[in-house]
Amino acid sequence: MHTEDENLQHCRMLIEEKVNWGDSSQWQNQDFETLSERIFAETNVTLSVSTLKRIWGKVRYDSAPTATTLNTLAQFVGFENWREFRKKPDLVYQETLQPVPVPSAPTLVSHPMGLRWPWIMGALVLLGLIGIWAFQNRVNPLQYGDLTFTSRPVTQGLPNTVLFDYDATDSNADSVFIQQSWDPRRRYRVDKDEHQYAGIYFYPGYFRAKLVLNDSIVKEHDLYINTDGWLGTINRDSIPVYFPDKRLHRNGTIAITETDLTEQGVDFQKEVPSTSLHYVQPLGELPSTNFGFETELKSPFNRFNAVCQRTGIMLLCSRGMHLIQLSAKGCVSELNLSFAGQGVSGKTSDLSGFGVDFSNWVNVRCEVKDKHVKVFVNNKLAYEDHFQEDAGKIVGLRYYFQGPGVVKSARFYNGPNQTVLQ
Structure with a gap:
């Protein structure tokens, strides 16, 4: 049984192995900003730079991490949530702990069969369990008849709860799951004999919802969490702050201003927050493999920890995204690009x-x-x-800034057809 501190330590180590940025004791503020962006891109949950610094011991903090923080870290390294991560700590320890040599004892050498006997019995038991599992799966393959799986948002805008209606009773499945997006880490177990599950969404986007029986996807459908025009957010660990479309329009631009942030209690000297401008509306059949996109923007804030003015443009797709980052000229070593999952550092x-x-x-x-x-x-x-994968069709657009941000124009085009967003 491992303590919570040990579990968190090994979760950090898995994240460090995943990003492969070297010794975390040498990580700078820009590294935690990039990590925050990567976690958001993969989990759709924002963990602030200060939260990540506390997790890595860069900032002193006496309270334990919140459940949202732990769940998000676990999802980033491939687990459904923190509970599932805690159930399998031995898998982590086996991969990371160095074997400790055990000194030989002369009294054991004289009884080789006695030494081997427990290992032989263990192997036989293991083979027996594998045989039982294989037999059960051979004689009980997944079978199902009429299944239903639909979803519906309960309102317009954000935040939004989605009701999933399902019926998996006409099956011999042992386990039933609802997967809320293309990401298998957002898979949640539901009661086979029940018929409804509700999940809340705090950010807009495209999600490919799936009904999963045992380990087989049997039904899926598109699910959009749309914006009502443009939506601005202050991205926080729990619930974001929202700026509706009518609040964002200023002198022919879409903008979150410094005044907007200070009115929400932001103290720039303590931390410059991450903000986003979202536009998620149907854009027609615009393939991620053939299109054009053009925009004009500014990141006007360059004080305190926002001197690099790191800015991102995310083209949201049905099976992934394209990501373009900008910064002040002296900070380009911290930038990343990604096209359909193919990254460039x-x-x-x-x-x-x-x-x-x-x-x-x-x-x-x-x-x-x-x-x-x-x-x-x-x-x-x-x-x-040239990138290799097809990210599906383009379904929306998201900008993110360090503090205030302004978009003057944005348009998608494909041949003579174009969609002007601003």
Whole structure:
């Protein structure tokens, strides 16, 4: 049985292995900002930089991490939630702890069969259990008849609860799960004899909901959590702060201002918050492998811990996303790009073209043809490559900023067809 501190220590170690950024004692503020963004991209939950610093012992904090924080960290390393992570600590320990040599004892050498006998019995028991499991699965394969699986948001806008209606009684499944998106870590066990499950969503997006019997996906459908026009958020560990569409329109732009943030109690000297502008509405059949996108934006705040003015543009897709990051020119080593899951790091690639002067409007244009991507920043080619996977159709757009952020224009196009968002 492992203590909660030991479980958290090994969860940190798994995260460090996943990101592969070297010794975490040398991580800087920018590393925790990038980690926060990666966790948000994979789990749709924001953990603030200060929270992550507390987890890694960079900031003193006497209280234990919240359940939301622990669940999100566990999901980021492949578990359904913190409870499931705690159930399997031995798997983590087996992979990470070094074997300790056991000194030989002369009295044992004279009884080789006595030494081997427990191992032989253990192996026989294990083989017997495997045989029983294989026999049961051979004689009881998954069978099912008429199944139902639908979902419906209970309201418009955010936050939003989605009611999932299901009927899996006409099956011999031992376990029934509802998976709320394409990510298998958002899979939740439900009662086979019940017919409804409710899940809450705090951020907009596209989700591919699935009904899972045992380990087989048997039904799935699209689920959109739309915005009513544009939506602004202050991204927090628990419930975000929302700015509705009508609050964001200012002088022909979409903006979250410094005044907006101070009115919500933000103290910039303590921490510059992560903010987002979201637009999730039907965009038609716009494939992630063939499209154009162009935008003009500013990240106007460059004080305190926002000197790098890190900014992200996420093109949300039905099976993933495309991500473009910008920053002040001196911070480009901390940038990342990702196209359909194919990542590029500023630590190992030249991303200097994504370093910009945010005192002027920055123009970003992304052109994709047959999975070949070109990104232009202020009309100069900053990146070109070919990606392998198909991320599905484009379903929305999300910007994120360090503090205030402004979008002057945004449009998608595909040949003569275009959708102008602002």
